Amino acid sequence: MSAVRIIQTTPFDGQKPGTSGLRKKVKTFAQPHYLENFVQAIFDSIGEVGGKVLVLGGDGRFHNRTACQTILKMAAANGFARVMVGRGGILSTPAASCVIRKYRTFGGIILSASHNPGGPDEDFGIKYNIPAGGPAPEAVTEAIFARSKAITEYRIQDAADIDLDRLGTQQLGPMAVEVFDPVADYAALMQTLFDFDAIRAAFKAGFGMKFDAMHAVTGPYAKAILEDMLDAPAGTVMNGTPLEDFGHGHPDPNLVHAHELVEALFGPDAPDFGAASDGDGDRNMILGKNFYVTPSDSLAVLAANATLCPGYAGGLKGIARSMPTSAAPDRVAAALGIPAFETPTGWKFFGTLLDAGKATLCGEESFGTGSDHVREKDGLWAVLMWLNVLAVRKEPVADIVRAHWAKYGRNVYSRHDYEGIDSAAANGLMDHLRGLDLKGKALGAYKVAFNDDFAYTDPVDGSISTQQGIRIVFEDGSRVVFRLSGTGTEGATLRVYIEQFEPDVTKHHLDPQEALADLIKIARDVAQIEARTGRAEPTVIT
Numbered sequence: 001m002s003a004v005r006i007i008q009t010t011p012f013d014g015q016k017p018g019t020s021g022l023r024k025k026v027k028t029f030a031q032p033h034y035l036e037n038f039v040q041a042i043f044d045s046i047g048e049v050g051g052k053v054l055v056l057g058g059d060g061r062f063h064n065r066t067a068c069q070t071i072l073k074m075a076a077a078n079g080f081a082r083v084m085v086g087r088g089g090i091l092s093t094p095a096a097s098c099v100i101r102k103y104r105t106f107g108g109i110i111l112s113a114s115h116n117p118g119g120p121d122e123d124f125g126i127k128y129n130i131p132a133g134g135p136a137p138e139a140v141t142e143a144i145f146a147r148s149k150a151i152t153e154y155r156i157q158d159a160a161d162i163d164l165d166r167l168g169t170q171q172l173g174p175m176a177v178e179v180f181d182p183v184a185d186y187a188a189l190m191q192t193l194f195d196f197d198a199i200r201a202a203f204k205a206g207f208g209m210k211f212d213a214m215h216a217v218t219g220p221y222a223k224a225i226l227e228d229m230l231d232a233p234a235g236t237v238m239n240g241t242p243l244e245d246f247g248h249g250h251p252d253p254n255l256v257h258a259h260e261l262v263e264a265l266f267g268p269d270a271p272d273f274g275a276a277s278d279g280d281g282d283r284n285m286i287l288g289k290n291f292y293v294t295p296s297d298s299l300a301v302l303a304a305n306a307t308l309c310p311g312y313a314g315g316l317k318g319i320a321r322s323m324p325t326s327a328a329p330d331r332v333a334a335a336l337g338i339p340a341f342e343t344p345t346g347w348k349f350f351g352t353l354l355d356a357g358k359a360t361l362c363g364e365e366s367f368g369t370g371s372d373h374v375r376e377k378d379g380l381w382a383v384l385m386w387l388n389v390l391a392v393r394k395e396p397v398a399d400i401v402r403a404h405w406a407k408y409g410r411n412v413y414s415r416h417d418y419e420g421i422d423s424a425a426a427n428g429l430m431d432h433l434r435g436l437d438l439k440g441k442a443l444g445a446y447k448v449a450f451n452d453d454f455a456y457t458d459p460v461d462g463s464i465s466t467q468q469g470i471r472i473v474f475e476d477g478s479r480v481v482f483r484l485s486g487t488g489t490e491g492a493t494l495r496v497y498i499e500q501f502e503p504d505v506t507k508h509h510l511d512p513q514e515a516l517a518d519l520i521k522i523a524r525d526v527a528q529i530e531a532r533t534g535r536a537e538p539t540v541i542t
Helices: 034-045 064-077 093-103 138-148 184-193 196-204 218-229 259-265 295-304 328-336 348-355 379-393 397-408 423-434 517-527 529-533
Strands: 004-008 022-025 053-058 082-090 108-111 123-129 153-157 168-172 175-180 209-212 273-277 284-288 291-293 319-322 340-343 361-364 368-371 410-421 446-453 470-474 479-484 492-502
Touching: 004 064, 034 064, 034 123, 034 138, 034 153, 053 064, 053 093, 064 082, 064 108, 064 123, 064 153, 064 168, 064 175, 082 093, 093 108, 093 123, 093 184, 093 379, 184 218, 184 379, 196 379, 209 218, 209 259, 218 379, 259 273, 259 284, 273 379, 284 295, 284 379, 284 397, 291 295, 291 397, 295 319, 295 328, 295 361, 295 368, 295 379, 295 397, 295 410, 319 328, 319 348, 328 340, 328 397, 328 410, 340 348, 348 361, 368 379, 379 397, 410 423, 410 517, 410 529, 423 470, 423 479, 423 492, 423 517, 423 529, 446 517, 479 517, 492 517, 492 529, 517 529
Parallel strands: 053 082, 053 108, 082 175, 209 273, 319 340, 319 361
Antiparallel strands: 004 153, 022 123, 108 123, 168 175, 273 284, 284 291, 361 368, 410 492, 446 470, 470 479, 479 492
16 A cells, blocks of 8 residues: 655745636746745645545646646645546546536546646636535635645645556546546537437538637547537548647637637638637637627627526526626626626626526626536537527528617627736736725716725625726716736736627617727727827727
8 A cells, every 4th residue: 555645845925826726837836836836825725635536637738637636646645535637638628527526426636727828838727616516715715725824734645647548547646637538528418408419410511610729628528529429521520639738729718819710700601600619618718700709799699698598498586697797698697687696707607597597598708608517617618509509590690680789779899908017017007096086077078976995795795805806887888897817827917898889770880899989989098098108909809
């Protein structure tokens, strides 16, 4: 029997989990004791783990396999009875949530930095998901952080590495390690939600599609479901092999980084439908032929058409969106007579609503959409829901969205990202905005109704979250929102969200940057973006 080693250690600064766990450069995680300290802090903070079952896997980025072996040995040394690990150390974030929930495990550890680049000089990440399948709430992440600052030792099994590519059960000291097919349970769940026969018939009738997996985790899932189960033509899935560096790409499904897909959908021989997912499989971008669907509009359209899908035929309990997401889903909720919830950014804020049965569909403008089938956003799920709607309605994507705007009005919307700016300058900009009192003042042709720093009280558990984004809301309902992103590992990313409701169908064709030009200028001027950051233009516009 292999022995447990108790290793003396000292705390590292900065092991505070963000909205999606702890993300740092690979070289930081590769330091002796760094990953081990954080994993031990997790195990010390989540309750009695003896005899429990844990799920483990990640997006396959550089350092994924090495980290899996370390975590398996630490789980054995800390008393877990069994760890379920995806073959090859692969497991998409939504699939991890699916497996945690299906087998009622004691949560799981997901290794991912989501849409951030991968490789020896790039990013790595780790987070703990609770037994409900969702990201750890703030009470848990704060406990983990507190423990990381006081840790003096960690436990690890002295044992050989596990063969992560061999399906079945292996022994690691006293603990069983079950290497399982990471796709099977997730694919089975999708079959219960969507009309696979209708989608299959659409492909058979010549419906054309391209799915860009961006050399990230959804490649095997998309290949198995789209091409093998739904009979989409071979080659429908682009960049379908997960690579440790994502093929030197940036696995963020937006108009800039998914340029190969965008070129195909806006080219002369464009297919009917295009979609992409990110590094760990929880984000999605939706395209029609020569048409881009914003994430906010995607959530609204899916909510309005949800009953076309078998899993949602009984209707929706409610719709939840993050505060920076446009109000388009709220208009659908009002028409359906169901609640609409506005939460801070971060999928964990949807968890209590989903668990309490208050919401069915959720979405964030940062290309995240999901439902109560798991407790994470789910990129491939959103693609399949769109496919189900398209197969039933038999209309082009653009026609469906334009008809939606004609019925509900259009929330013209854009996000401007200023990436990698100096953190001190970014924080100074936010402090400047917090100090403004704009109520009743005119900014250009717009009069300010109110400005605030968004705070949220959870309607289920009463928890309070403050400083969740600065809003300037105008009397006509237009608004600009400013946030600093918590998903990067270098500098700061300033996100500026601009939104204006347009009921006039004759103006629905306008390009958002043209329609929002006055508000965009107001946002840049009131925040003093160029003066404070040195950036005259955003890095990415979506």
